[in-house]
Amino acid sequence: MTWDEIWPLLRTATGETLYMTGASAALAGVLGLLLGVLLVLSDRGGLLPAPALNKGLGFVVNIGRSLPYLILMVALIPFTRFVAGSSYGNTAMIVPLTVGAAPFYARLVETALREVDPGVVAAARAMGASRRELVVKVLLREARPGLVAGLTVTVIALLGYTAMAGTVGAGGLGYLAISYGYERFETKVMVATVVVLIVLVQLVQMVGDLVTRRLTHK
Amino acid sequence: MIQIEKLRKVYRDRGRAVTAVDDVDLTVADGEVFGVLGRSGAGKSTLLRCVNLLERPDSGRVTVAGQDLLALSGGELRRARQRIGMIHQHFGLLSSRTVAGNVAFPLEVMGVPRAERGERVAELLDLVGLADHAGAHPAQISGGQKQRVGIARALAGRPKVLLSDEATSALDPETTASILALLRDLNRRLGLTVLLITHEMEVVKRICDSVAIMRDGRITEAGPVRDLLTAPGSELARDLFPLPAHAPRPGSTVVDVTFEGDSADRPFVSALAREFGIDVNILGGAVEEVGGARVGRLRVELPGGPEENAARLAHLRAQGLTVEVAP
Numbered sequence A: 001m002t003w004d005e006i007w008p009l010l011r012t013a014t015g016e017t018l019y020m021t022g023a024s025a026a027l028a029g030v031l032g033l034l035l036g037v038l039l040v041l042s043d044r045g046g047l048l049p050a051p052a053l054n055k056g057l058g059f060v061v062n063i064g065r066s067l068p069y070l071i072l073m074v075a076l077i078p079f080t081r082f083v084a085g086s087s088y089g090n091t092a093m094i095v096p097l098t099v100g101a102a103p104f105y106a107r108l109v110e111t112a113l114r115e116v117d118p119g120v121v122a123a124a125r126a127m128g129a130s131r132r133e134l135v136v137k138v139l140l141r142e143a144r145p146g147l148v149a150g151l152t153v154t155v156i157a158l159l160g161y162t163a164m165a166g167t168v169g170a171g172g173l174g175y176l177a178i179s180y181g182y183e184r185f186e187t188k189v190m191v192a193t194v195v196v197l198i199v200l201v202q203l204v205q206m207v208g209d210l211v212t213r214r215l216t217h218k
Numbered sequence B: 001m002i003q004i005e006k007l008r009k010v011y012r013d014r015g016r017a018v019t020a021v022d023d024v025d026l027t028v029a030d031g032e033v034f035g036v037l038g039r040s041g042a043g044k045s046t047l048l049r050c051v052n053l054l055e056r057p058d059s060g061r062v063t064v065a066g067q068d069l070l071a072l073s074g075g076e077l078r079r080a081r082q083r084i085g086m087i088h089q090h091f092g093l094l095s096s097r098t099v100a101g102n103v104a105f106p107l108e109v110m111g112v113p114r115a116e117r118g119e120r121v122a123e124l125l126d127l128v129g130l131a132d133h134a135g136a137h138p139a140q141i142s143g144g145q146k147q148r149v150g151i152a153r154a155l156a157g158r159p160k161v162l163l164s165d166e167a168t169s170a171l172d173p174e175t176t177a178s179i180l181a182l183l184r185d186l187n188r189r190l191g192l193t194v195l196l197i198t199h200e201m202e203v204v205k206r207i208c209d210s211v212a213i214m215r216d217g218r219i220t221e222a223g224p225v226r227d228l229l230t231a232p233g234s235e236l237a238r239d240l241f242p243l244p245a246h247a248p249r250p251g252s253t254v255v256d257v258t259f260e261g262d263s264a265d266r267p268f269v270s271a272l273a274r275e276f277g278i279d280v281n282i283l284g285g286a287v288e289e290v291g292g293a294r295v296g297r298l299r300v301e302l303p304g305g306p307e308e309n310a311a312r313l314a315h316l317r318a319q320g321l322t323v324e325v326a327p
Ligand SMILES: Nc1ncnc2c1ncn2[C@@H]1O[C@H](COP(=O)(O)OP(=O)(O)O)[C@@H](O)[C@H]1O
Pocket: B011, B012, B013, B018, B019, B020, B038, B039, B040, B041, B042, B043, B044, B045, B046, B047
């Protein structure tokens, strides 16, 4: 293949990867944040202790985290069909990506929230802050650097997961690398996808680090 | 201003129970600085946290400014807390907010409109001498400055009561002195009632009007500092004036003489020796500045047994000195 033939393929595949990663990162970000906050709130000694809920959530999150992504994706095919109307294609792929990344991010959110100084929370309570204010203005706000750093790790993990999208008929860089680079021995395609993936990961990490540093006042 | 009755708090943890506060009664008068002094683990923080119900006591009553806190609903309690300031050993500042942002926080909680917040924040920072640091983040200022931010923040709701949990324990002696001076000043100028807990005698000496000594969850002694220092058998006095142990020799009597105020300025030892024509042996002594006045204790040995010394001790007592015969 000539570069002229490769370029359009590469451009489309990059677009597909960005679409799948971006959409699932946004969804997993929201879901993971919610789960992480619930995990911290419901903990024994948390702001809203609920041991049963905490155990249940922890269990579900751990299941999500213990399955290799490829298996999770295949196991979720019926669910994906139910949610997305089809179990094939880029949009359908967003469902398992989100389900895989949300528990991962939830644990990172939990860790970030636990690192908030309990003395600050106590001080805010002493000032008469409501639970909502404690969560939004103290916990989430103080944990921002950790939340962004965790999201950066999650986005990079998602970029990796999208490589397996080909298995369920979605596109993206991973599919391109496998179908052209591996199965048709097009070394140039393989090299090009690897380079694009490396650049993407570096970019995500750089932006993530920059934002994290901006938010840190230590 | 603050009334604590029969307060009890037990921590239960996996079958183990720790009685952190054990049947404590305490009354803090309007406008005074009241200190609770005790070693680490005595239950001081728990006691203080029960005053604004950061910890819920197992039993007892807490009344602040006439309000029975345990009878309040969630919302009412939050509003009551907005009128009870609190400062903390490790400051408890939001690292993500500037100094001004930290002081604005309680105003936001109270629902003060944004337009009015700026002015009030400036006023509060001015009060604690931090007007120049409004834009700094907590990580960029010193410990003493952080505590000043904590104090400004605690005063945002114009509280009548300030609770202080070891506010100076993380600070060096010089900074401690300046923070204590600020608290004293606020106490006088704003009529602020201060309930503080500390393990440092220095804090009691410098600013407390009254003190309670806490040990193993119980108050063992309480009252105005001046009274306690001159009260026979007082633990506070014993801690403040550590005197060398001394068993009286046969035929002599060892007495501790506590003097304060006017009596601190009179040469009562030489006067006693002259008056009765005896030799007075000084075994030890200490003089401290407490609440701006000199208070001291002297351990002396007088010749003769109890009968011979009765008149001499009466003579000392007549001068306003507190005299205790050592056992
Ligand atoms: N949250 C808690 N859970 C269990 N035990 C506690 C808790 N807080 C304090 N304690 C225990 O209660 C006792 C009193 O602690 P505290 O009030 O912090 O004392 P102080 O402030 O005088 O050092 C200690 O034995 C401490 O271990």
